[in-house]
Amino acid sequence: MGRAGHERVSEPGKNADAAELEKFARLAEQWWDTDGPFKTLHDINALRVDYIAARTTLEGARVLDVGCGGGILAEALAARGARVVGTDLAAANIEAAVAHAADSHLDIDYRVADAAELAAREPGSFDAVTCLELLEHVPEPARLVAACAALVKPGGAVFFSTINRNLKSFVLAIVGAEYVLRMVPKGTHEYMKLIRPSELGAACRAAGLDLEELTGLHYNPLLERYTLGGNVDVNYFAYAVRRPRS
Numbered sequence: 001m002g003r004a005g006h007e008r009v010s011e012p013g014k015n016a017d018a019a020e021l022e023k024f025a026r027l028a029e030q031w032w033d034t035d036g037p038f039k040t041l042h043d044i045n046a047l048r049v050d051y052i053a054a055r056t057t058l059e060g061a062r063v064l065d066v067g068c069g070g071g072i073l074a075e076a077l078a079a080r081g082a083r084v085v086g087t088d089l090a091a092a093n094i095e096a097a098v099a100h101a102a103d104s105h106l107d108i109d110y111r112v113a114d115a116a117e118l119a120a121r122e123p124g125s126f127d128a129v130t131c132l133e134l135l136e137h138v139p140e141p142a143r144l145v146a147a148c149a150a151l152v153k154p155g156g157a158v159f160f161s162t163i164n165r166n167l168k169s170f171v172l173a174i175v176g177a178e179y180v181l182r183m184v185p186k187g188t189h190e191y192m193k194l195i196r197p198s199e200l201g202a203a204c205r206a207a208g209l210d211l212e213e214l215t216g217l218h219y220n221p222l223l224e225r226y227t228l229g230g231n232v233d234v235n236y237f238a239y240a241v242r243r244p245r246s
Contacts, residue, residue: 014089014114015114015116015138015140015143015144016089016114016138016139017137017138020137020138021089023188024069024090024093025090025091025092025093027185028070028090028092028093028095028096029096031069031070031072031096032070032072032096032100037184037185038069038070038072039183040177040183040184041072041133042072043226044226045072045076047217047226047227048073048076048132048161048237049073049077049080051159051215051228051237051239052077052128052130052157052159053080055157055159055212055213055239056127056128057127058077058080058081059081059082060081060082060083061081061082061083061127062082062085062126063077063082063083063084063085063126063127063128063129063130064086064118064126064128064130064151065077065086065087065129065132066130066131066134066144066147066148066151067087067131067132067133067134067137068086068087068088068093068094068097068110069088069093069097070093070096070097070100071086071096071097071100071101071108071110073130073132074097074108074110075100075101075104075106078101078106078107079106084108085109085111085126086108086109086111087110087111087112087113087115087118088110088112088113089112089113089114090112091112094110094111094112097110098110115131115144115147115151116143116144116146116147116150118147118151119147119150119151123150123151124150124151124153124154125151125153126151126152126153127152127156127157128152128156128157128158129148129151129156129157129158129159130158131144131145131148131159131160132159132160132161133161133162134162135160135162135195135200136162136189136190136193136194136195137193141195141199141203142202142203142206142207145160145204145206145207145209146206146207148160148207149204149207149208149209149240149242150207152242153242154243154244155241155242155244156241157239157240157241158209158239158240158241159237159239159240160200160237160238160240161217161235161236161237161238162194162195162200162236163189163194163234163235163236164194164195164196164197164232164234164235164236165191165192165194165195166196166233168234169194169234169235172234173189173194173234174189181221183219197214197232197238200238208242209240209241209242210241210242210243211238211239211240212239212240212241213237213239214232214236214237214238215228215229215236215237215238215239216230216231216232216234216235216237217235217237218230218234218235219235
């Protein structure tokens with residue numbers, strides 16, 4: 001899933017871009033500012049959790065949130081009854097997540113950990129895995145997909161969300177969202193890192209995941225409202241299931 005023309009600088013042994021880690025670490029203290037740089041994630045969080053809860057059982061389930069950031073999704077999953085492990089490679093993000101979970105009286109297992117390394121230690125140990133808004137920020141997206149597949153139990157659910165790569169997504173998700181509407185900080189996304197559904201589908205198949213559904217995420221700037229459904233031209237969610245062992 002890597003694209004020619006973009007040089008990715010990886011952290012040694014990790015599927016991480018040093019510049020990406022630094023970019024989000026600089027914002028770590030603002031994860032829980034609902035009007036700050038992560039406002040969009042707060043605005044779509046209930047929708048994300050509802051999407052996940054409609055496709056897998058959360059109550060009592062062991063759920064891994066890969067690339068958890070400051071814990072916005074992880075806390076919402078825990079509030080639905082899931083036993084959540086959240087991982088991120090930026091220590092500042094994990095510190096912010098731990099502090100907020102303590103204030104919220106939520107028991108979440110946060111770790112500074114690489115998904116592939118965790119998969120080697122705890123293969124097939126989660127009922128569901130979420131990996132949202134992360135694939136477009138790592139050097140090797142297919143490797144991250146494979147790690148998520150290895151972490152989930154056979155028959156378990158894996159959820160991704162990312163951004164399509166085409167002219168429409170460039171105009172709306174980068175020019176519009178970052179420079180016109182200022183919905184996310186400038187420079188959050190790089191066009192050549194965006195991921196076409198066909199590329200994600202190929203990575204899922206190679207990792208032993210059956211891609212069950214693709215769903216578009218849409219924003220109406222007049223109503224300031226997000227909805228799910230329809231085309232996947234720009235932002236989209238993917239729901240996959242790990243094939244049972246033969």
